[in-house]
Amino acid sequence: MDCSLIVRDELAERYLLGQLNPAEQEAYEKHYFECARCFGELRRLQAIGDVLRTAPPLAPVPKTKRARNPWWGWAVGGALAASLVVVALLRQSGAPEPIAATPRTAVPVGPILSAGADAAEAPAITGTVDPSVAAAPPALAASSRRMEVLARLARVDPPRYSPRVLRGASDEAAASFQQGMKAYVAGDYGAAIPSLRKAARLDTERSDIAFFLAASELLAGNTADAVGEFVRTIAMEDTPFLEEAHFFLAKAYLAQGDADRARAELVRVRSLHGERDSEAGELLVQLESAGSE
Secondary structure, X not given: OOHHHHHHOOHHHHHHOOOOOXXXXXXXXXXXXXXXXXXXXXXXXHHHHXXXXXXXXXXXXXXXXXXXXXXXXXHHHHHHHHHXXXXXXXXHHOOOOOOOOOOOEEEEEOOOOOOOXXXXXXXXXXXXXXXXXXXXOHHHHHHHHHHHHHHHHOOOOOOOOOOOOXXXXXXXXXXXXXXXXXXXXXXXXXXXXXXXXXXXXXXXXXXXXXXXXXXXXXXXXXXHHHHHHHHHHHXXXXXOOHHHHHHHHHHHHHHOOOHHHHHHHHHHHHHHOOOOHHXXXXXXHHHHHHHHO
16 A cells, blocks of 8 residues: 555545445555654544534625625635535544544634635634644743843944044045945934945955944844954954944844854953943843743
8 A cells, every 4th residue: 555545545534434444444554654644644634523523513604795705605615515524424434533632622713714805704713723733832932032032132222433533534435434424323324334335345454444334234134244244343453343343243143043152242342341341241141041031
């Protein structure tokens, strides 16, 4: 017996209805215990039967609703007819459960709507489903809460910018930097990025350009680009933006959901004993709290 024969002869359906002869039943049972695909299909059909056996009759659709959505009455009627046939066959056969059923709890099952259907027009359907489907697993819920905490910790205020007289103030890189920083100061970080990127290409050694480009990318939501620019800033020797770059790199990692890398950057901030020391310490405490939830 193979999968194609089982599908062609509807052996799974007939098995659940108790319609297989002893030889067919033995061969089918031997097959599905060795075939994950057919075993899964059998469980799926069994679950559908469980729901149909306990589902109450569907409410009739008002004529006015059928007039507004002519396809709905046909769809409900077809589904109801199919349900009644399956339920009748199952009840008449009295077929025993071939597989131990998972304990089930009655919970509401929402209506299935096609495109354009009005939710208010759909009849409510209730049935029995596995509780593990009705509620999110605890691990998934905890992961969701953790990601919410990381997203909250990732929020940033724009790094302060104090215009200063710099070397080569009249060159093209400086002019592009100044143009970009006008948009930055105005809070339009997306508009600042093109000029700052141009300045960074023209002068690869200025850490102020790299840092404020990274900050603009982060504030504009371009997290991956921000990470790269903060790393480039940190790699520059004797940069006055070292502590700030580590701090905001940690924020970028938090935005990506990477708590471990964020924690490492915050530890580096603390080791520098600068202005961000206290804030980095508070973030570390909150990260540890989020990790223990």
